[in-house]
Amino acid sequence: MIRLYDTLSGEIRPLELRDPGKVSLYACGPTVYDHPHLGHARQAFTYDIVRRYLEWSGLEVHHVANVTDIDDNIINRANREGSTEPEVAKVWKAVYDKAIFDDLGMLRPHDRPHATEYVQEMVDFIQTLVDNGSAYANDSGVYLRVHAVEDYGGQVHRTLDDLREGAGARVEVDGNKEDPLDFALWKAAKPGEPSWPSPWGDGRPGWHIECVAMSLDVLGDGFDLHGGGTDLVFPHHTNERAEAIAAGREFARHWMHNAMLNIGGEKMSKSLGNFTTIQALLDEHPLNGRALRLLLLQTHYRKTMEINADVMAQARGAIERLDAMARKADGAGLDLADAPLDDAAVAAFREAMDDDMGTPEAVATIFETVRRANAALDAEDPAAPSLVATVFDLAGALGIAIGTAEEADGDDEIDGLVAARTAAREAKDFAEADRLRDELMARGIVVEDTPNGPVWHRA
């Protein structure tokens, strides 16, 4: 049974599905107006792992992630560049997609609704709220009456009064609102901004209504799981939930939130300007994409973590250990196709993952299996194929590719040098053998001798 920490109830509880065997997952997607950074990667990655594990467990997952293609940041960028909002969104969505899906290997969500394609549904939703008295319109827009929503601050464990105190202290109270906590469902058009028609005048949708309209439309009422970064708990998710409740709709059954990424002890964010883009990390080292995934897996998703050059190097070392096992297994010519998985390792892996996505322990299980596999390989133990196959299967369940950093086959020149070295060694001409090894090393090639002959790979 899979158990997950639920932000609303504040406890780890079983993932109870609306439809047995099927999981409906909505993970907040990006606002596309700039380079995605490592924080975005952690967010996308968290739900990529959730999906992969649920699927590995035999469940059918419907994964939805929105694309916010209209908001203040996009408008600002379009104005600054003399471009248009659709153009800005298109360009940066492509950059996001390449980094997240192509380079980092995340699975593409099954549906990716765009905000601008859902304006009519949002208007309809707001109409429902206005009709039932949950919302009110004025010159600046349409607002939700927050005080009417039961347990409004449930996700942040605050009462309305607590929240009002914070709101009054930190931000200017908008005189158009009945209550400082009320928030915009619809923003009246300002000159020069894109707008859509509505019963309350031209304007554009507020931030939260987008996710409510799209998640309920694509996944239906009472969908299973809604996720995002912890910084979205308030106000974004709190307000999404308030809108759904006010409309009398059944919303997400389970809420999960991944922790932030720190850099130099502070949250990595656009506003602080202390972010590393995914592209910059990838450019730094060919192993960094896979190393980032492993590093993220080695820390629990609900724990704030630090990313720096030092921990990236450590993660690369771990990836190399995985690849080395794959080379050794490849050199031994094992037949993995029919090898049964190792029951003990699979059970330990499943137990760790079932308990609120315990990826650090799941990874520990994989590495223990790597050690057992290496030992079996060295001893030519018949259990070797099973252990190696288990490593590949479990790593694959978490999206960790092994031994795919480069294609070692098909380079005749390198193969020739390696063969020459082997001949020299057989002739006991070790000076020549070492010279050839140094020459290969200078080309970035590392040769490893195994009982089954040499194998080589790029450093």
Add this chain to the structure above:
RNA sequence: GCGCCGGUGCCCGAGCGGCCCAAGGGAACGGCCUGCAAAGCCGUACAGUCGCGGGUUCAAAUCCCGCCCGGCGCUCCA
């Protein structure tokens, strides 16, 4: 200020009442293997005050109280 979450070895990081003299990864050291290496395996040293101080319990890294330090949220944010 209010709310939430953390502080575990040289580094990263699990564990959250007994299986812990504390997983896994990285780095280090010794042995085996190797012509020598690399990779691998075996072993060792690192945590003996698991931020600090009290308490509960037969039993606490794990629960409770207080304190110190750090992070996040309090309507831009993944």
